[in-house]
Amino acid sequence: MTTDMLNIREMCDAFGVTPRTLRFYEAKELLFPQRVGQKRLFTRSDRARLKLILRGKRFGFSLEEVRQLLDLYHMDDGQQTQLSRTYELAQKHLADMQAQRAELDEAIAELQTQMDWGAKQLAEISRNTSDAA
Numbered sequence: 001m002t003t004d005m006l007n008i009r010e011m012c013d014a015f016g017v018t019p020r021t022l023r024f025y026e027a028k029e030l031l032f033p034q035r036v037g038q039k040r041l042f043t044r045s046d047r048a049r050l051k052l053i054l055r056g057k058r059f060g061f062s063l064e065e066v067r068q069l070l071d072l073y074h075m076d077d078g079q080q081t082q083l084s085r086t087y088e089l090a091q092k093h094l095a096d097m098q099a100q101r102a103e104l105d106e107a108i109a110e111l112q113t114q115m116d117w118g119a120k121q122l123a124e125i126s127r128n129t130s131d132a133a
Helices: 008-015 019-027 044-058 063-074 080-132
Strands: 034-036 039-042
Touching: 008 019, 008 039, 008 044, 019 039, 019 044, 039 044, 044 063, 063 080
Parallel strands: none
Antiparallel strands: 034 039
């Protein structure tokens, strides 16, 4: 085996994924390892693709979106189409993430207000119980 190729265990170790994850991405036609008997050997291209898959997943891209973006790599336009489409999707996902953050910030503030009220209520009850004793 050349140093350019990684087996499934080496890929798992390098990217912090499970063999099942790699097989799943292969089944979804996101990765294309070479087969030598029962062994899967991953090329430098597979490693780059996996890095992009994991990044896309982290940013909320669907696997289908990631697959479509990866497929655009092979167009003969200097990756202009791929980069433009990636940018469009990234803008949409960023807007979605910012909206989710705003909703979460609002929920956190509301929960904090309720907890502050609850703490005051508990202190009041505790004070009244102590005064009555």
